[in-house]
Amino acid sequence: MKWSRSRPAGYVALAAATALLLSACDGASTDDSTASAPPADGEEITLTVTTFGTMGYEDLYAEYEQLNPNITIEATNIDTGGNARTDTFTKIAAGSGLTDVVALEEGWLGAIMEVSDNFVDLRDYGIEDRAGDWLDWKYAQGTDPQGRVIGYGTDIGPEGICYRGDLFAAAGLPGDRDGVAQLLDGDWQHFFDIGRQYTATTGKAWYDHSGFVWNAMVNQLPEGYYKADGTLNVVDNAELRDRWDTLSAAVADGLSASQAAWDWNGGASFVDGTFATFMCPGWMLGVVQGNTEGGGGDASTGWDFADVFPGGAANWGGSFLAVSESSQHKEAAAALASWLTEPDQQVKQFEAAGTFPSTIAAAEQLAADATPNAFFNDAPVGAILAKRAEGVVAQFKGPDDSLIQENVFGAALQQLDQGTADGNAAWDEAIRLLDELVVNG
């Protein structure tokens, strides 16, 4: 009796529970069907934007909102490109959460290209009319294998050498920009030989850590970790191994300060002379300044920027703005992204954050302006970067490029820097990690 009477209660509870659950599911499923409508004139639109690092967009957002009173921009900036990658990947995997405009970094664009249908084909929003604005290779990088264009190019990363003029002079080397450009002109072997002189004189390291140097050495090659046809290109890559040996010999001679990247002893290493040179793509200038100031330094610390790069022109990084397929306001989002990447805005972006423009007109203007940068000993950084961008070729980035750079070679280079492995052992470690993480991963 007891049993039979209380069982219905259980059913009631269960039914109520199921009903609640079903209604909860119901609410969620209706969201998908809402299609994006073309924005009516004057309709109030809120656009969400995700960027990373120092993109220098804050003032431009305000300007755009002023030009388009019906648009409100909600921006999120993630501290580093690596964390932005995790953020973007997570949202793609979850199938929701991408903002209207998403900044994509060149290093992990290869992985994005495999799922490029998460982002709209910008040809539908007139990007082809602007195709001539960009450097050809930048525009091509934003195009997926099916020919859809998913990214408005923002900046590129032509590399020059940041150096401490005061330390150079103290070590008996020329400290002025032109002198340094002449001194370091040559291949990597030459760059490291000058470093050996410097280290012999001062007893201090030449560059901060091997990871960034290796990135530059690899990015400079016509083909890096991948061949242009998308196959892995590490194990039997004689050119890569040759550069590795050059680098590991330099590490063995004490040229690396073995610093923890993105920490640099809280920025102090930029000030106290732990190292004298630094690999500087355009966007890195802001990082150097920020860390120097974080470590208690300022313009008088002595950082300068020379128009030279070992082994010739090199590009590291650079970003794109994409519009997500899940956006409710694709047209408005594309309009914003397009506007942000126009030459005029790219010049302003450079002034705010040092990111070097990917449009030809903006680069030409920076070259012509040659505005001195007070922090870098009044170096005309824009004009120098414009020269450093000459001859840069885009390298094909495969789907696991950033994994190979960070988790495979990054880890092996740390062991090399720390002296726990010599050049051969560290290379073997890299190949082992490659097998483990990429080939069999």
Added chain:
Amino acid sequence: MFSMFEKSPGGAAIDMAGEDDEPTRRPRRSFRQWLSWFDLKASPYLYISPFFLLFTLVGLFPLVYTLYVALHRWDLLSGKGEFVGFQNFATTLSDDFFWNSIGNTVSIFLFATIPQLLGALVLAAVLDQHLKARTAWRMGVLLPYVVTPVAVALIFSSIFRNAGDTSLANNLLSAVGLDPIEWKRERIPSHIAIASMVNWRWTGYNALILLAAMQAVPRDLYEAAAIDGAGKIRRFFSVTIPSIRPTVIFVIVTATVYGLQIFAEPRLFDVSNAGGIGGSQRQFQTTVLYLWEMAFFRQNLGRASAIAWLLFLLIVSIGLINFFLSRRIASGEESAAKVKKRRAGMKGASR
């Protein structure tokens, strides 16, 4: 669920009362009666249902779905691939990195839990004394718990740096004439540094839980022990510790569950390696951190899910071991208490 409610004495009593009334008065219930019957019978289930609904939604479903993912080849970005059975589990079990991460997790867990429990016990014992501004002291030990793990990790990662850099830990070492330590490079030092973050956060919290248990210990036990001539330390070990053993077990279980899932601390301890995968040689890569690398760097969601399930099974089995241990200890304690009572009774009689 059902049986538990059925057996409750209150429910049975009410039921019986209903049985008496019902057949004599009315065979069919009025709406009001039906309502009150419903209130009586169904309400308890409705009241507890939010928990079970939420648990199903955010606990059970992800658990089952993770298993489903683990049985497939599953790329983070492109999604589901073919069904592979238990291959992801097999690969994980033969993966050196996985066992490395388990070793690191257990090592950090030991470095964290043992000092943490000892510290919490001592702290609780001190707080149990007659201190001035007692509440302030008790709130004080909880303060580190209020700070988020991320903030703690950022602060501690600059306290513990490598030998060449300036850091508080190495400054202190050199002040007493010791060599600086490569905190972020050597395995054991990095484990100690990470364990110190965990201890910093959890010692005070556990101390408060233990303190609550200590205050429930009958004071006459202490008096009896004192009369027997036991000193403070003897009383702590022979009265306090045995009396709060169930709480100690609880604290150990929660510390285990937390300790085996540690993520934020090693993730942020050294971000210079691929954004924080736990050291250049995975010296302090914990299992959850490895899971994260597998999912978001290697983009292999299938294997990441397999790791998650293996970790889940590990935690469950350790939980079960704890459960059986605690039952044995609890029953042991019961008999000990009986002996004590008998002895106390005898003492009382002899007096």
